Amino acid sequence: MMDISIIVGTIVKIAIVVTITMLHVAYAVYFERKVIGHMQARLGPMRVGPHGLLQPIADFVKLFFKEDIVPSNADKPIFLIAPVISVVAALASLAVIPLWETFAIANINIGILYILALSSVGAYGIILAGWSSNSKYSFLGALRSSAQVISYEIAMGLSLVGVMMLAGSANLVDIVNAQSKYPFILIQPVAFFVFLMAAIAETNRAPFDLPEAETELVAGYFTEYSGIRFGLFFIAEYAGMFIMSAIAVICFFGGWKGPHFWILSHVPNIVWFLLKVYALIFFYYWIRATLPRYRYDQLMSLGWKLFIPLTLANIFVTGLVKLLY
Amino acid sequence: MTTLQIFFIYFAVMTTLSSILVITRKNAVHSVIWMLVLFVHIAAIYLFLNAELLAAIQIIVYAGAILVLYLFVIMLLNLREEDTKKKFLSQWPLGLITGVVFIMFFILILGKITVFPTPGKYSVEFIKSEGIMMTIGKVLYTEYLLPFEVVSLILLVAIIGAVVLAKKKIS
Numbered sequence: 001m002m003d004i005s006i007i008v009g010t011i012v013k014i015a016i017v018v019t020i021t022m023l024h025v026a027y028a029v030y031f032e033r034k035v036i037g038h039m040q041a042r043l044g045p046m047r048v049g050p051h052g053l054l055q056p057i058a059d060f061v062k063l064f065f066k067e068d069i070v071p072s073n074a075d076k077p078i079f080l081i082a083p084v085i086s087v088v089a090a091l092a093s094l095a096v097i098p099l100w101e102t103f104a105i106a107n108i109n110i111g112i113l114y115i116l117a118l119s120s121v122g123a124y125g126i127i128l129a130g131w132s133s134n135s136k137y138s139f140l141g142a143l144r145s146s147a148q149v150i151s152y153e154i155a156m157g158l159s160l161v162g163v164m165m166l167a168g169s170a171n172l173v174d175i176v177n178a179q180s181k182y183p184f185i186l187i188q189p190v191a192f193f194v195f196l197m198a199a200i201a202e203t204n205r206a207p208f209d210l211p212e213a214e215t216e217l218v219a220g221y222f223t224e225y226s227g228i229r230f231g232l233f234f235i236a237e238y239a240g241m242f243i244m245s246a247i248a249v250i251c252f253f254g255g256w257k258g259p260h261f262w263i264l265s266h267v268p269n270i271v272w273f274l275l276k277v278y279a280l281i282f283f284y285y286w287i288r289a290t291l292p293r294y295r296y297d298q299l300m301s302l303g304w305k306l307f308i309p310l311t312l313a314n315i316f317v318t319g320l321v322k323l324l325y
Numbered sequence: 326m327t328t329l330q331i332f333f334i335y336f337a338v339m340t341t342l343s344s345i346l347v348i349t350r351k352n353a354v355h356s357v358i359w360m361l362v363l364f365v366h367i368a369a370i371y372l373f374l375n376a377e378l379l380a381a382i383q384i385i386v387y388a389g390a391i392l393v394l395y396l397f398v399i400m401l402l403n404l405r406e407e408d409t410k411k412k413f414l415s416q417w418p419l420g421l422i423t424g425v426v427f428i429m430f431f432i433l434i435l436g437k438i439t440v441f442p443t444p445g446k447y448s449v450e451f452i453k454s455e456g457i458m459m460t461i462g463k464v465l466y467t468e469y470l471l472p473f474e475v476v477s478l479i480l481l482v483a484i485i486g487a488v489v490l491a492k493k494k495i496s
Binding site: 007075077078108110114117121123124128131132139146153170 | 361382
């Protein structure tokens with residue numbers, strides 16, 4: 001049957017993409033500790049392997065073999081499934097991301113909407129983890145996080161509307177192909193700024209990491225988690241960072257395309273793609289080491305009173321310019 | 326049996342099963358989770374109809390917005406004592422009879438419906454060549470512009486109403 005070969009081919013593709021992403025996630029943690037270490041005049045991990053290169057593997061082995069504790073008053077089935085929802089929602093987004101022109105697990109016409117849909121499903125992992133733990137820190141963290149994620153999702157969706165209008169499509173491959181002359185960052189700087197801030201808030205990273213503010217909430221929604229389930233939340237957070245960076249690269253920086261002169265035009269597409277993604281990931285670490293945490297009401301008024309009106313104005317101006325020229 | 330049919334049977338069975346689980350769980354949070362499962366499977370069934378936009382909107386609007394609000398409200402109520410109460414009200418036989426009568430009606434009507442009367446302009450081929458977002462957008466902003474604007478006005482009124490209710494004093 002022809003169907004079987006398609007299914008097997010897709011499963012192989014999924015296995016490759018997920019495995020490579022997991023390795024990237026492991027070393028993104030290492031990269032973060034090194035970058036922040038050097039920014040704070042420390043060395044970062046140094047003990048395991050040369051320059052601490054094997055540290056992520058040691059961390060993973062440790063997390064994997066630690067005891068998985070379920071609090072006695074927790075709602076057990078929900079407590080167990082919440083981190084899985086988080087990870088699945090994050091990794092499923094990888095399906096539509098084109099790494100180069102001919103490689104995406106599923107090249108679908110509603111690519112951007114699919115990503116937005118999955119990021120809203122990801123919020124369930126957080127809410128349910130906080131509720132089922134039956135602990136006040138977890139619950140407060142979950143309430144904060146879900147309110148934050150839902151608020152910034154609107155700004156994020158609206159900031160991508162300008163890109164969709166310029167490309168005339170929500171298909172991620174079409175969006176990259178529409179940027180063959182110049183990347184959209186040059187004509188949509190406001191949308192890019194809002195998208196970047198919303199992406200940081202969506203992934204609960206500093207300076208918007210209120211759901212896990214150590215000084216007030218221990219670790220927020222995953223306070224009660226241990227062992228590999230704690231690790232799953234970690235993977236979800238870093239995979240989320242990769243996906244948000246990949247979307248930013250695809251929508252604003254021309255995806256896998258690189259400059260067309262001299263020797264640079266011979267560099268493979270995937271190298272350009274990863275370079276741009278890692279530049280954005282570095283930016284995440286950079287602002288984490290630089291900016292202090294926002295206050296919760298500041299965060300909310302920033303999202304609702306500044307970013308959403310800003311993106312609406314951006315859509316209006318983009319439409320006007322597109323109509324006139 | 327083709328692969329497509331196997332997938333369809335899975336999604337159909339899971340849709341029915343999870344909707345039954347939604348109404349039979351005692352714990353309201355468990356009901357919401359089964360409802361999430363239900364919404365995801367309904368979205369998949371839309372995909373069998375080539376309605377990919379509808380599938381994405383199903384997840385974004387129902388799973389991403391409405392169900393999260395349900396979850397918020399349920400978590401803020403104290404439902405510990407609900408668990409100990411009886412599951413159904415005493416009028417449940419009446420509800421059962423009404424339900425069965427309605428199902429009979431539906432079955433009777435179902436035989437009378439011709440599924441595809443006359444194929445219109447929007448065939449599967451047409452939508453595939455135009456793109457589903459383009460097609461829906463064009464129809465929405467030309468043919469159905471007035472109803473669309475009316476709906477957005479109604480939603481605006483609802484938003485303003487919610488703000489007025491939430492604010493205690495408006496200076």
